[in-house]
Amino acid sequence: MSSPPSDVTAPPASPASPAPATGRALPNGLAAFLVFFSSGAVLVLETVALRLVGPYVGVTLQVTSSVIGIALAAIAYGAWSGGWLADRRNPRGLLAPALVLAGIATAITLPVVRYAGEVLRGGAASGILLLVALAVFVPAALLAAVTPLVVKLQLADLRRTGQVVGRLSGIGTLGGITATLLTGFVLVAALRSTVILLTLALALGLVGIGLGWYLRRQEPTDLPGPARTRAALAVLGLVGAGLSTVAPNPCDIETAYHCARVAADPNRSTGRTLLLNSAHHSYVDLADPKHLEYAYTKWIGAVADVAAPTGQRLDALHLGGGGFTVPGYLTATRPGTENVVFEIDGGLVELGRQELGVRTGPELRAVVGDARMLVAGEPTDSRDLVVGDAFGHLVVPWHLATREMAAEIRRVTRPGGVYVQNVIDYPPLRFIRAELATVGAEFRHVALIAPPEALAEQQGSNFLIVGSDAPLPVEAVRARLSQVDPKVSLLSGAELTEFVGSALVLTDDYAPVDQLLATA
Known part of the structure; x- marks a missing residue:
């Protein structure tokens, strides 16, 4: 039996890659x-x-x-x-x-x-x-x-x-x-x-x-x-x-929720604009609280003027304060009006006191907190006018846009009272249609105020929803609107029903507000 040649060796094993040393462990x-x-x-x-x-x-x-x-x-x-x-x-x-x-x-x-x-x-x-x-x-x-x-x-x-x-x-x-x-x-x-x-x-x-x-x-x-x-x-x-x-x-200041800045109006020495996250949010005339600069505030003022003649006090609830423009208007035109403002951002309340002439007292009470939580504590049938003007940037917070929220607002609103809600939307106007359907699911009578160009889906805009359990004085509101904003349109009845179509009613279980606002 022969043995293998002595010069034949096994093939060398491939060397393993050594793991680098890591040194001592840390304490x-x-x-x-x-x-x-x-x-x-x-x-x-x-x-x-x-x-x-x-x-x-x-x-x-x-x-x-x-x-x-x-x-x-x-x-x-x-x-x-x-x-x-x-x-x-x-x-x-x-x-x-x-x-x-x-x-x-x-x-x-x-x-x-x-x-x-x-x-x-x-x-x-x-x-x-x-x-x-x-x-x-x-x-x-x-x-x-x-x-x-x-x-x-x-x-x-x-x-x-x-x-x-x-x-x-x-x-x-x-x-x-x-x-x-x-x-x-x-x-x-x-x-x-x-x-x-x-x-x-x-x-x-x-x-x-x-x-x-x-x-x-x-x-x-x-x-x-x-x-x-x-x-x-x-x-x-x-x-x-x-x-x-x-x-x-x-920002001039950063509050808990906003990057806020107050800018002087170069064309009106007493005019001040409140910008939140660089978006124009509110306008206040320090010398004349009756002055309403933005179109949607003029619409709210027109509805209030018809709902309660000038000089007649109101019990008003405001969901969102911002620059406190509408509370100031109601106080100036209807002395003795009680304005309760639910504002989630306490920093805005303080900014309003410092730079926008806000004076809290018997006619204006600012409550810091989430409007959805606070409205639940309001007495039934306690308000003549409820103003919804709460935004996160340019979007109505979803939990303030649902049927359950509308039901709470209806409970608080007196039988002859009025609810107005400011909404911003863009073509194809899916959100405003859904919000109209949502408010209409709770209030018996609903109307919509908006520019004709926005209704024709040619541009984004503010829209104002008006709701009440009592028949709305549509013609009187339309006449008042013609004085403050002649170009604006008011939809009601069959015309509004056609505009809303089969829009989704938003609920706490399903309210895709941001998706509805997305442009197509």
């Missing part, structure tokens, strides 16, 4: 802090992003959905990329740069959004997505990369993999929850968006620098990098912070 407390802090910072960015883009693209369901979707995409991409890098580089050398870069990106976000917002202003879907991406994606992705980097460092013992991953994942979730509640309940109400973002950017930068110093002392890594690179990053961060102070700011 558990430091690892938990980094995951908690970075995850929380992402949710601060997400919450504040809605405030940043609102003045340019509104605060609608599409905008809110875009913020959530882009933030989740950034988290997914950042976590994936962080995990990929953790398997190829020493995570100890990546953690501090990720935090510092996230701080720089956060500082730059504010000027980028404000300059880009002026270009992308409007409600186009592509513009919304792009502006939200500029506000959120880069800093959120960098922060999302922190957790997989920390996890890789902590996986020294494969027998504890599930425990380590589960604990850090839970801590990250708790960080997000804490940041969401803190930002929504405290920070947004107390601080301007500029302050929140620059403070967050500073905190991220300081934590990143401190972490880099700590890690270099514990174990030398490739973290420091060239001095020129560190200097360039520092300059970039300072430039971002500096641009934030000079970027165009559409």
Whole structure:
């Protein structure tokens, strides 16, 4: 039996790619802090992003959905990329740069959004997505990369993999929850968006620098990098912070719900315009509260003039305050009128006192809170006139547009009283038709006031719905409208029925307001 030649050897095994060393694990407390802090910072960015883009693209369901979707995409991409890098580089050398870069990106976000917002202003879907991406994606992705980097460092013992991953994942979730509640309940109400973002950017930068110093002392890594690179990053961060102070700011003040500004009318020395999220919301003449500038306020005034002759007091309820124009008109034309205003934004009430001549007292009582919740506490048959003028940007909040809400308003309105509701819609006018059907499902008599061009679906416009359980004095209202706005149309009866057609009645269970408002 022959043996194989001695010079024949087995083929060499292909060498396995060695996993790079990750160095020592971080102390558990430091690892938990980094995951908690970075995850929380992402949710601060997400919450504040809605405030940043609102003045340019509104605060609608599409905008809110875009913020959530882009933030989740950034988290997914950042976590994936962080995990990929953790398997190829020493995570100890990546953690501090990720935090510092996230701080720089956060500082730059504010000027980028404000300059880009002026270009992308409007409600186009592509513009919304792009502006939200500029506000959120880069800093959120960098922060999302922190957790997989920390996890890789902590996986020294494969027998504890599930425990380590589960604990850090839970801590990250708790960080997000804490940041969401803190930002929504405290920070947004107390601080301007500029302050929140620059403070967050500073905190991220300081934590990143401190972490880099700590890690270099514990174990030398490739973290420091060239001095020129560190200097360039520092300059970039300072430039971002500096641009934030000079970027165009559409707000005089930021309330809990709005970016608000009061502008003087160059053609009327006592005229003031209230802009909310850059949209013209209310007009007030400080010297003459009887002056109604906007068409829809003239229509409301005309209905009130017919419902109660000048001088006859009213018990009026206003759902939404804004600039308090209509309450001021009713008080000026009908002394003794009791105006109760439900305004969700306490900051607007204070702004009205400071700059729009609002004086609360026996004839004007402002109640801060959600109109849907507050109207339920109003006595039955207690109001002669109910005015619906509540908006989130240019959209009636969906829960104020349903049949259940209309039923509550009807309950509060006296049998001979009138409900008027301001609505904004655009061709093909799906929302105004649905809202007319909704109000008509509760009130026996309904009419519509609108410009002829809007009814012909040639342009967007304000529309005024008028509802009552008593027959409406249509001809008297039409005559009064001819005096204040001769070009406006009033639809009622069969003409209105034809306009409404088979429109959907909105309910608490199904009220796709934003989708109905979308242009075809």
